[in-house]
Amino acid sequence: MKNVKKILITGGAGFIGSHLCERLLKEGNEVICLDNFFTGSKDNITHLMGNPYFEVIRHDIEEPISIEVDEIYNLASPASPIHYQKDPVKTVRTNVMGAINVLDIAKRTGAKVLQASTSEVYGDPEVHPQVEEYRGNVNPIGVRACYDEGKRCAETLFFDYYREYGVDIRVVRIFNTYGPRMAMNDGRVVSNFIIQALKNRNITIYGDGSQTRSFCYVSDLVDGLIKMMNSNLTGPINLGNPEEFTILELAKKVVKFTNSKSRIIFKPLPQDDPKQRKPHITKAKIYLNWKPKIGLEEGLVRTIEYFKNKLRNKL
Numbered sequence: 001m002k003n004v005k006k007i008l009i010t011g012g013a014g015f016i017g018s019h020l021c022e023r024l025l026k027e028g029n030e031v032i033c034l035d036n037f038f039t040g041s042k043d044n045i046t047h048l049m050g051n052p053y054f055e056v057i058r059h060d061i062e063e064p065i066s067i068e069v070d071e072i073y074n075l076a077s078p079a080s081p082i083h084y085q086k087d088p089v090k091t092v093r094t095n096v097m098g099a100i101n102v103l104d105i106a107k108r109t110g111a112k113v114l115q116a117s118t119s120e121v122y123g124d125p126e127v128h129p130q131v132e133e134y135r136g137n138v139n140p141i142g143v144r145a146c147y148d149e150g151k152r153c154a155e156t157l158f159f160d161y162y163r164e165y166g167v168d169i170r171v172v173r174i175f176n177t178y179g180p181r182m183a184m185n186d187g188r189v190v191s192n193f194i195i196q197a198l199k200n201r202n203i204t205i206y207g208d209g210s211q212t213r214s215f216c217y218v219s220d221l222v223d224g225l226i227k228m229m230n231s232n233l234t235g236p237i238n239l240g241n242p243e244e245f246t247i248l249e250l251a252k253k254v255v256k257f258t259n260s261k262s263r264i265i266f267k268p269l270p271q272d273d274p275k276q277r278k279p280h281i282t283k284a285k286i287y288l289n290w291k292p293k294i295g296l297e298e299g300l301v302r303t304i305e306y307f308k309n310k311l312r313n314k315l
């Protein structure tokens with residue numbers, strides 16, 4: 001008989017976390033979803049509630065918790081700029097105390113622990129595309145620092161627990177990921193543009209739209225997270241789709257695929273907004289045999305379908 005693994009997913013009721021819960025349950029594991037529901041939602045996981053191998057714990061990862069598991073995916077942290085900047089001190093605490101708390105569980109139980117780090121550790125990058133060796137260009141006193149430095153400190157803690165206590169760590173740096181179950185009020189660019197387009201409202205580009213991002217569809221990202229957990233690498237490893245687009249190109253694609261009457265308008269660029277971002281994914285390709293399968297157009301069509309249904313059901 002297959003040995004059933006017990007897996008803890010912090011932030012499991014969020015956008016990426018809920019997809020990960022679903023996948024790991026499908027693969028025959030026991031999944032414990034821990035969340036404080038700050039940006040996550042029960043709607044994302046209600047379809048899993050009847051599964052006897054699924055359990056939900058309402059808990060803030062800032063506080064220690066005692067739990068016996070084989071693997072931990074640490075995803076608890078707001079990820080959208082509007083949410084992580086709402087209470088920046090809390091964002092730092094979630095990332096730093098959260099890392100210490102999951103690492104302490106791993107240290108005590110011998111569990112493997114994976115940290116969902118971010119391309120934001122590279123800040124406004126001067127190296128393009130971003131390789132894992134690049135140490136980044138973060139403004140430590142800017143409005144994005146609570147998230148960027150919180151995640152950087154979490155990486156530091158992971159590597160210190162690895163060196164000092166031999167904890168079995170994995171660190172992945174996730175680049176812009178999108179797809180179904182992003183919250184309606186998430187505020188990140190893909191969901192904002194799709195919702196605006198479906199409502200025929202103005203599409204709000206911040207700045208002149210020449211800044212770039214590289215968008216990864218959520219199922220690809222989840223594949224990468226699981227491959228990383230099952231590897232024997234510590235990382236850090238970039239996970240993202242290396243196809244790069246300007247924000248203006250993204251807006252035009254969304255208008256086209258939604259057949260929208262929306263106009264594109266321009267608003268001020270937020271402080272420290274990175275000008276370019278594209279992952280270098282050679283390491284993931286070689287060591288994890290991973291590369292994204294879903295291009296932006298296909299991913300957008302799927303995501304548009306999700307939001308169409310969401311909006312229809314709200315009426």
Ligand code: NAD
Nearest residue numbers: 011013014015016036038039040061075076077174176177
């Ligand atoms: P999300 O906001 O949908 O999910 C985050 C989840 O963490 C939510 O369910 C939220 O309620 C929970 N959470 C927040 N603070 C918590 C706390 N103190 N205790 C317990 N739970 C808490 O965002 P997401 O896009 O699913 O991101 C998941 C993880 O991946 C985050 O750590 C994020 O930093 C990382 N990441 C995401 C992206 C992306 O593009 N989506 C890119 C880089 C990194």
Ligand code: UDP
Nearest residue numbers: 081187188189190192204205206211247273
């Ligand atoms: N953006 C935009 N309009 C929006 C939301 C975001 O033009 O309604 C821009 C934002 O300024 C940034 C890019 O889109 O340049 C990606 O923003 P997001 O918040 O999705 O993620 P980031 O990569 O900045 O963390």
